[in-house]
Amino acid sequence: MSLLKILTYPDPILKRPSLPVKGNPQDLKRLVEDMFQTMYQAPGVGLAAPQVGRNIRLFVVDVSSHQENAGPMVFINPEILEGEGLIIWEEGCLSVPDMLVEVSRMEKVLMAGQDLSGKRFQIKAEGLLAIALQHELDHLDGRLIIDKVSSLKRELYRRRRLKEAARASA
Ligand code: ZN
Secondary structure, eight states: OOOOOOOOTTOGGGGSOOBOOOSOGGGGHHHHHHHHHHHHHTTOSEEEGGGGTOOBSEEEEOOTTTSTTOOOEEEEEEEEEEEEOOEEEEEEETTEEEEEEEEEEOSEEEEEEEOTTSOEEEEEEEHHHHHHHHHHHHHHTTOOGGGGSOHHHHHHHHHHHHHHHHHHHO
16 A cells, blocks of 8 residues: 555646546555545545546545544445535545635435445435535535635635745745
8 A cells, every 4th residue: 555645726636527437446446545545644534536636536535533333435436316404514625735614515415326346335424424425526526625715715825825835846
């Protein structure tokens, strides 16, 4: 296993809509293992493939540090079938460092996806898991929490990030 580089805003790969996974998902086993390791090390509770430079519809989550009955999970080609309620949570993102954004999400969701063997499954989620699933699904559509703040706040953040990136590479 190896740690992957987590891309950060404003990297254009994060804005690109990701493509469905076709063929044998087993080929993604290594990537998934690396994504879990990268996520735990960060640490974070979710990581989507575009965050590590792959524009495919795949993410991993593990909210077991915050919620019972929620261990490591892999979602390939995920979609939300049903949702209800409203919950507002201050979210962070490994690709949007040093920023917390209040985001409103559906409180409960029914999500479908495929696992690494290609088998389709559904999961009912609520609380932090429901939030994490919607946050990661957003990544696959090129949406970030920073898109949910005012354009002025976003521009100031973008400049700060570019300055920090320039300093880091100097
Ligand atoms: Zn994120």
